[in-house]
Amino acid sequence: MIGILGAGAFGTALAVALTANGPVTLWGRRIDWTDENPRLPGVTLPEGLTVTQDLDRALQADTILLALPAQVLGAFLDDHAGRLDGKCLVSTAKGIDLRHLTGPSALIAQGCPRATVAVLTGPSFAADIARGLPTALTLACADPDAAEALQQRLSTPVLRLYRTTDVIGAELGGALKNVIAIAAGTVIGAGLGDSARAALITRGFAEMTRLAGHLGARPETLTGLSGLGDLTLTCTSGQSRNFRYGCALGSGKDFDSATTVEGAATARALDRMAQRDGLDLPIAAMVARLAEGGLSVEKAMDRLLSRPLKEE
Template structure:
């Protein structure tokens, strides 16, 4: 019997078999959605199909029998109603180029990648519009450690799209008793929050690694939120988006949770470990390594002073030590908290 095309069954192709891609594919499969998981490591996919476990990233998660593993990218996306991209930001543009000639005309595109295009500071939705024009597109983001989602612990995220019907469709594919999915229409704001929180998490990690106390952590989170809001408003994002799950929610999680790779990078730096050794110890992509450059580039373009973000960039580039960076923040001139209103430039 000829297999029914995935598109007719509302099928989903998840591209990226790391921890987050595996967790999202598992959610969809558990919801009865025909789901294909693709990854660059064909051997790892074969092992996952045999053991129904992702031994490298989520060894404790029993993968559902309804989840298919496909090492052939063309087969993974062929006839898919929705493609969900979950690869690091530095690989995002190439992934779009790879799938462009493979997609059916009606296939919709979503991504759970957080960050900017390295070297240009462009948002990921801009790349989607450029390389896959005319398609419904959505970003999935919010405070969500893959390990906790995989374990069935309660989580809440948000899907933003200019296409309200597609946003709701993607939310329906993933929504579950312990995984609440909200919707919105501010793609730029949702992407900014998901990217910028990684930079700010390094700052709080550094402070905690230096054992500067809970007061310092709270101050950095609050002033970091201020930097996110001011940059967001300058770019045209909605403040309420950044005060929601994709901004404040993700910021709090990433700045306080030790499952965060970016926070762990900061912790290591604050403890005196060198940048290369710290990244090697984490063993996965640390998005703040490139995102800090793009945040500062955007801030300079809009004539904004973002001292925490700029300090993180300087530390990551070895221009200052963590101790020097913290001293510079504390030595800044005294001023009103909001000299020009909530979204002033200071």
């Protein structure tokens, strides 16, 4: 059995897809729906999928997917790490924890030192996975044997997993692309055009690669599904919440604050990390200021455009 913790859009979508391989138990802290999760409208839950508020029931599984937002994961582990330790724990969170300035894998390893830690990430909208559309993801685990076993266990004919042992690189790609997607959305929302967005994505990718290299990631991981693949998807699709949030910032429109937008907190975490380590991350700094409301879009763009001309 597979247990999935977090009955939001992504946890539910993975539960629907993985039921094709065997029984799945999906845990949510508040399940106030029956046939259809409002975060994933139009998706019928298959037989073989158990949805529960009983955490013990989901923890009967030896493989647990943690489908919680990055800023929620730390507090969840504070409360439940003891019950998770020793299991195979796969995080799907795409963000950097603001409290510890680390990605989900380090948070889990710290709370659950005997667990096998893995990361599932890459270009994939929950709605696409739930509808059974073809999707390719990265499964990262430092233990190559565990990576291979998980790859087999979590792949389906339409959900193809590629494996890597570069956990840091894979999780950084997923976290950082959300920040760049907010910036790309801001550019589009402000009416600056597709050429400006392409420039932003390219310079954003350079920023991602610089930071990931500094933190020990392999360069080829950043050009894979979890990096460039997810960056491309998120910066170009109106399905992305990060991109839509950026569009709202750029156009001055309201945005529903209950929507999960991982890139906003992650930009602040990156800004702190840049100050700590003396790094130059201008796009993350700009997104952090924009999200805090401390900078107008005009000023943000002026700042980016007035940076010194240099070699690419």
